[in-house]
Amino acid sequence: MDASERYCFNPVLKWNPQVEAYFVSAYGAEHFALISQALTRPSCYSCIRVNTLKSATDAVIDKLRALLGEKFHGLANGSSNSRRENGRDSGDHGGAVLGSSGDTVDPLKESLDSGLVSRCQIPGLEYVVLVRGSGPHNIDYGLNPDKPLKEVIVSRKCAESVLRGAQVYVPGVMACSAYVEKGDAVAVSVAVERPVPGGGWAIDVTRGTVLQGAQT
Template sequence: MDSHSPTSAAPPAAAETARYTYSPRLRWQPEVEEYFNTAYGRDHFARISEALAHPSCYSCIRVNTLKSSTDAVMHKLLDLVCKNELSAVINGLEVVELNGGDQSQEGCSLVHKCPYAGLENVLFVQGSGPHVLHYGSQPDQAVKEVVVSRKCAESVLRGAQVYVPGVLACSSHVEKGDKVAVSVAIEQPVKEDGWAVGITRGTVLQGLQSDAHYEERKGLYIGQGTAAMSRSAIFRVPHGIAVEMTERVYKLPSFNDVLEGEIFLQNLPSVVTARVLDPQSGERILDMCAAPGGKTTAIAILMRDEGEVVALDRSHNKIVMVFHGLLQ
């Protein structure tokens, strides 16, 4: 993944706006790009690449039908939205409950049912983005920044905070309470024909164009927040929130502790996988790559809790994740 490069010098205000805009593009190996250009056509493949570089603007929720129903969960989510307990991070969206699938009403439906047959236990929660965020730095003040890993950035764009293990680099002199810009490290090609981030955890960011990691913050900015601890603490402690996000380029609600046990946040392809398997009551199912447990629990629910699911993964920590999912 790469960032767009400006073609000419821009005024300071415009340069800052461009820097703090989420504007990535995918960079393919030449032979792979040529293959897909031939298969899809250059214009079509360019649109596919553009879409793949941006996260989804909705969250997919699977309802635990052993504990609740899709309609009941939908009404609970709408109630939370109306009380501003779920939609605080979503701007400009009007909540409309759809009747009979009619989407002609004004406004944007924030919560709606999956329209595909066989997926009646799935709900979509709408978000928004990308948004242009202004850091608001002063000419005589250095911008304080944090660079995070790709997996951390994916979670942030889905509504999570920045946790300590996901931080790779940070500006010097960052203290608790400071405003920081958050960007994601770019994976770059390396000599061994592979890809690597090329940034060592604990790197000090200089904030200058001469900094080796300047481009990573320039084109893959994901938001801004408040440092929950100092730079020294971020690289000293093993756990905890490093940055509490206040603005994101993509705004989606966080479902942490929301209707726990009644809903599971899960990507639609994973939901479809369990449905296509079509597990039946009394069967014995082997899930060989089970963490974090989404498909494992989906299979168990489809079996109506009658049968056996053997969940395996490669590490103890991953199995613990599955166990916590099952406890819900």
């Protein structure tokens, strides 16, 4: 496999044939293809549940905005206000339609439009804080034919957390390139389970596998 194809984020969702046939008949082939593609991308926002016994929702929002920085907060509010000039939202939400068209108000959509960090407007969920994300972004891996890329392969569960912004910790690492040193930039790949002849699912590597690498 070419390095440019290996080190990229272009996952394909594989369904059980019977399940796929059912959904295609229900949604249509084109709509179901869009659903399958959307499911390979992380959500454009994160939800945080506030323990209102210890802190108020607004206090948590203020702390998050302070952590994220006034610059990002200002950009989010500015883009939100510009979309509201005509009383309609014309912004791009990464291709996902969160609300219905027309004059029907979608509380979740309204929440996301209110800024980078906002309180959920759905009745009964006022203790939920929404944090808007961004992407997908193109990643430059700095591929060099004369210098193999250093790589760390992680478990699927670890990779799912990475897509949500988490760091990689030792328990999630399945394999690693040789000669990786502290401070090195590495590509993070995921070991996805595959069907095995005896039944069930498994990955092709065991914990502690050393990948091919070049000494630095």
